[in-house]
Amino acid sequence: MRKKSISLILSLLITMLLTFFAACKDDSTPSSEPDSKPASVTLDKTAITLSIGGEDTLQVLGSEEGETVVWSTRNAAVATVENGKVTGVGLGNTTVTATVGETTIECSVTVTIFYENVVEIVLENELHDNANFRLLTGDTYVFEPALMDGTKVENVTFTLTSNNAAITVSGMTITAVEAVENAEVEIACTYNGQAYSLTVYVSVDQGV
Incomplete structure (x- = not known):
């Protein structure tokens, strides 16, 4: 009778230990929830029209704080860009580009004469x-x-x-x-x- 009691106690202890280790293993399993996708990077304007000497400012949306933005223009004789500020130089059309990491985004620029002004x-x-x-x-x-x-x-x-x-x-x-x-x-x-x-x-x- 005594041997049966000891065997029963040992069985209970083994069952408890197995249950404990199984619970620990479940807690250590990484969450299977998907990570949130990063926001897409865009410009606040895709096309602008300026007069000669006129200015407009473009803003990059969706980039991370402190992320470097490199600005460029295809034709500086039509429009220049510095830190997002676009200035009309001469009549014509060009494209201003903002590069954020591996992402490139563009804005079409038209420089014309506003006769009414x-x-x-x-x-x-x-x-x-x-x-x-x-x-x-x-x-x-x-x-x-x-x-x-x-x-x-x-x-x-x-x-x-x-x-x-x-x-x-x-x-x-x-x-x-x-x-x-x-x-x-x-x-x-x-x-x-x-x-x-x-x-x-x-x-x-x-x-x-």
């Missing part, structure tokens, strides 16, 4: 900005300026000044008094609180 003084009688024309002493010339903001702006008051006594001014009329080379005649106005000007270079030859 150009405000300028023009001359309606066929002279243009920085035009150089010649008069003879005693000649007069009447400027016909206009301010353009997409279309002609009405009711604008212009002033005319000369930087040389060889050219006198009265209203929008200049008079060639004596011979001179490249005297500056400036046409100016104010529009929406902003000053605009146009400089015309006038040369005078001695009349017969």
Whole structure:
């Protein structure tokens, strides 16, 4: 009877030990849950349009904090890029690239002229900005300026000044008094609180 009791106790102890080791083995088994996939790396814009001298900033989305981004442009004559800031240089199209690790992402860049944003003084009688024309002493010339903001702006008051006594001014009329080379005649106005000007270079030859 005593031997049977001892055998029963030993069997119970062995069963308990086996159960304990099995539980430990289960606890050490790595989790079979899949790791979360990393977010894809993208740019916040895939296409931008700039004027010459205009700027826009691109941002990389989905990259890890502190991860290096290498920026480049296919045509620096059209647009440059520095730390994501894109600047329009010349008319045309190019592509700005951001490289993050082994991932390359692109943004199309178009540089154009925004005519609706150009405000300028023009001359309606066929002279243009920085035009150089010649008069003879005693000649007069009447400027016909206009301010353009997409279309002609009405009711604008212009002033005319000369930087040389060889050219006198009265209203929008200049008079060639004596011979001179490249005297500056400036046409100016104010529009929406902003000053605009146009400089015309006038040369005078001695009349017969």
